[in-house]
Amino acid sequence: MTATGVLPAQELRQLIDAGVIAADPAILPAQIQPASLDLRLGHVAYRVRASFLAGKDRSVADRIAEFEMHRIDLTEGAVLEKGCVYVVPLMERLALPPGITAVANAKSSTGRLDLLTRTITDGGVEFDRIAEGYHGPLYAEVCPRSFSVLARAGQRLNQIRFRRGQAVLSDADLLALHAQEPLVDGSAVISDGLGFSVDLRPESGDLVGYRAKPHTGVIDLDRIGHYPAAEFWEDVRARDGRIILDPGAFYILVSREAVTIPPDYAAEMAPYLAMVGEFRVHYAGFFDPGFGHAAAGGRGSRGVLEVRCHEAPFVLEHGQVVGRLVYERMAARPETLYGAGIASNYQGQGLKLAKHFRD
Secondary structure (H helix, E strand, O other), rough: OOOOEOOOOOHHHHHHHHOOEEEEOOOOHHHHHHOOOEEEEEEEEEEEEOOOOOOOOHHHHHHHHHEEEEEEOOOOOOOOOOOEEEEEEEEEEEOOOOEEEEEEEEEEHHHOOEEEEEEEEEEOOOEEEEEEOEEEEEEEEEEEEEOOOEOOOOOEEEEEEEEEEEOOOOOOHHHHHHHHOOOOOOOOOOOEEEEEEEEOOOOOOOOOEEEEEEOOOOEEOOOOEEEHHOOOOEEEOOOEEEEEOOEEEEEEEEEEEEOOOOEEEEEEEEEEEHHHHHEEOOOEEOOOEEEEEHHHOOOOOOEEEEEEOOOOOOOEEOEEEEEEEEEEEOOOOOOOOOOOOOOOOOOOOOOOOOOEOOO
């Protein structure tokens, strides 16, 4: 009997060989992560009037024709401007068999740039969710929120994870797993997933995060460790364990807990209940097997929180629960774990900006 759960890298390769996942040009080995596949931007971006979903029985191409303002060639690179909405056909396409679904999400570095990236499909009625049996192209909706970016064809802003059946851990399962192999350093808050809180009392100093500056230059997405952080971010400091979030501002903060994802599991970060405050935490949500785990060279890794406040200023206090991790079983242990011999930028992380910045 075929195992249920999140499909590991070795099974993703089998789906590629079988044509379930296809691409032009062919998928590169570097796109395959322990429990997900990176998706690549195609050669054209369509500037559209508004974000949209295709809707039942409608194609994304039809909706682009309806809402397109102009198109941009990404072959040699082009600027995607802050505050604008773009739809980019991706190089990958799917022919999902019955029983396999997919979910997409922005990559960590994409989320830390406040670069809203969501996947849409023909006939889709939800962002980032792809039903079993879907045959067709994939598109990325890209909306730079804080910084204009220079994007090129082939860049990987989002990723996709495949599931066979449902293997989400119940709270009872999570409690048992935590008792066997601690998932956080300290007591676990378990309610519809593993809760995590914000750290506003660092062990040393008073730097608790960063806030995006409103008027900055363009970020070339291919330049790693290139941009002085101070040109794009201002420090957020707290001496009394609290900060006030300004409406519309974007913040990078860090979880109080150091999190572990055991090798036979994957996790997805989900927003916490809206009743705790008018803000959203973490737009990029996949945690691969081995994140923060000793088997992959980790000793627990903090979760970086991408926070945007909405209608009113909001007081955020140290230890306030702001999100949750939903754990799922893997269909099989991946051949490679996060941080173990692969280019994993955030293993063992604390408070950390996207990989494009330097101190």
